[in-house]
Amino acid sequence: MIISVASGKGGTGKTTIATSLALALKDVQYMDCDVEEPNGHIFLKPEIEERISVGIQVPEVDESKCTYCGECSKVCEFNAIVVIKEKVLFFPELCHGCGACSYICPVDAVDEVKREIGIIEKGKSGNAEFVHALLNIGEPMAPPLIRKEKELMDSGRTVIIDSSPGTSCPVVEAVKGSDFCLLVTEPTPFGLNDLKLAVEMVIKLNIPLGVVVNCSDIGDRKVWQYCENVNVPILMEIPMDRKIAEAYSKGVPLIEEVPEYISKFHDLYYKIENRVREKKK
Amino acid sequence: MKQLTIISGKGGTGKTTITAAFAALAQNKVMADGDVDAADLHLILNPDINKEEEFYGGRAPVMDKSKCDECGICIDVCRFDAIHDYIIDPISCEGCALCVHACPNDAIEMEEHLSGHWFISDTRFGPMVYAKLGIAEENSGKLVTLVRNQARLIGEEDGKDLIIIDGPPGIGCPVIAAITGVNLVLVVTEPTLSGIHDLERVLGVAKHFNIPGMVCINKYDINLENARKIKDYCKDNNIEVIGEIPFNTTITRAMVAGKTIVEFDPGIITDILKDMWKKVEMRLEDGVKE
Helix, strand or coil, X not given: CEEEEECECCCCCHHHHHHHHHHHHCCEEEEECCCXXXXXXXXXXXXXXXXXXXXXXXXXXXXXXXXXXXXXXHHCCCCCEEEECCEEEECHHHCCCCCHHHHHCCCCCEEEEEEEEEXXXXXXXXXXXXXXXXXXXXXXXXXXXXXHHHCCCCXXXXXXXXXXXXXXXXXXXXXXXXXXXXXXXXXXXXXXXXXXXHXXXXXXXXXXXXXXXXXCCCCCCHXXXXXXXXXXXXXXXXXXXXXXXXXXXXXCCHHHHCCCHHHHHHHHHHHHHHHHHHHHX | CEEEEEECCCCCCCHHHXXXXXXXXXXXXXXXECCCCCCCHHHHHCCEEEEEEEEEEEEEEEECCCCCCCCCHHHHHCCCCCEECCEECCCCCCCCCHHHHHCCCCCEEEEEEEEEEEEEEEECCEEEEEEEECCCCCCHHHHHHHHHHHHHHHHHHHCCCEEXXXXXXXXXXXXXXXXXXXXXXXXXXXXXXHHHHHHHHHHHHHHHCCCCEEEEEECHHHCHHHHHHHHHHHHHCCCEEEEEECCCCHHHHHHHCCCCHHHHCCXXXXXXXXXXXXXXXXXXXXXXXX
């Protein structure tokens, strides 16, 4: 089973939930798909065993063959390759690596070479397998790196995917294909607004979902009203606790700081399992 | 006209709270919400929308099944695994159009694709431009750029001195779009190991694009040792730490009330924010490139 953890609003506790769930369940694969700002390693302290460089295929033009016909530039939807008179300009950050330029080139002048955009690190954290990826500084595009990372998914185990905040492409890439999506929110106007966007996104992806309300005793009660109205279950509530915030600041996982939460995370898993089973029926 | 972007790397450190406070404190400015996939600034600034426009972020392929003879070429050439059983999955599709060019029967065409909306509005603190990216849509960077361009046009027309941009979390394309060419970024961080890790990465991005940065530490008293580490790190890298905000409940209560901290509680947090704003203003006036 693949469980993804997302949120809409940042800083609501995705990584807290994802890492504690991974630790409570033990034999899982934890996959940090927040490749821009991954934090799971701070809590799971994995031993990294393997590093994989990830690149996308980008064009390399052989100017001895090029006739400057401009076909490559015409087909590129991203304006990543431009032909001006007798010169081909390439803007690597804009390139999606789709291969259209090399496909279309009538004289076979466009080769493709790998350009690194980030790295994947794989290792062990106790019984759990750990995977995360780091987008290189200055690189704009996270989705290709997330796609590569997800190819390492071990479908024989329970997989826990930690996503980045928001609702756009990197989050969609992380969440899509999962059996269940857990949305972590806080009961504040920002938390609710971004939860609504995240719920719409998960519904669009046709994935069953549930909500965890973190810092559940701050703010107001509108998150509960909303969840009831749209029929989304609240599976767990975690009250505000300065001790948890302080533990988080030091990289101590929630269930290590407050071991009473171990059973709550087991409950959370059973609730998710039941909902996934119901959906499959 | 100067431009300031508030970013954080890590989400939920308090970008929008601080941006909203600056909106209340700054004179003669335009506000722009550069977080287009989870915009929140409007929840505090409560804008009156003057103009709503559609955002066409890119083109998407549409297949004419009557022309398709299921030869399989489109499926073979697509690097994003977006075509299954001759149905294009809009979620996986990158919009590269390779299938369009490869199809021998011209059965696929690109069509303009509505991917969000943007708004020009008035708030009690002046004009604001913001946007709403459609659910699970792409091209957030393009929409951020559009929001910034619109804010600049308003600023030029009305003779404003400054654009304040509320940035998105992360370090990827929308962040790059939100900070390219601005005069200064303020990074809001927190004294957690995650906060520090993400701060270093996002400062790396600012440096990569040659943009000067300042830092403020929210909830600094959650971990004084980490707050110290941040200050040391900033000192080593010649980055000014302009303020430290204590862990408090005022920020949440102000948010629930739909107000900026400055309006909600003219106490110690407001004093810190005013002091921070003064430092930003001074830096914008003399310390950064035009």
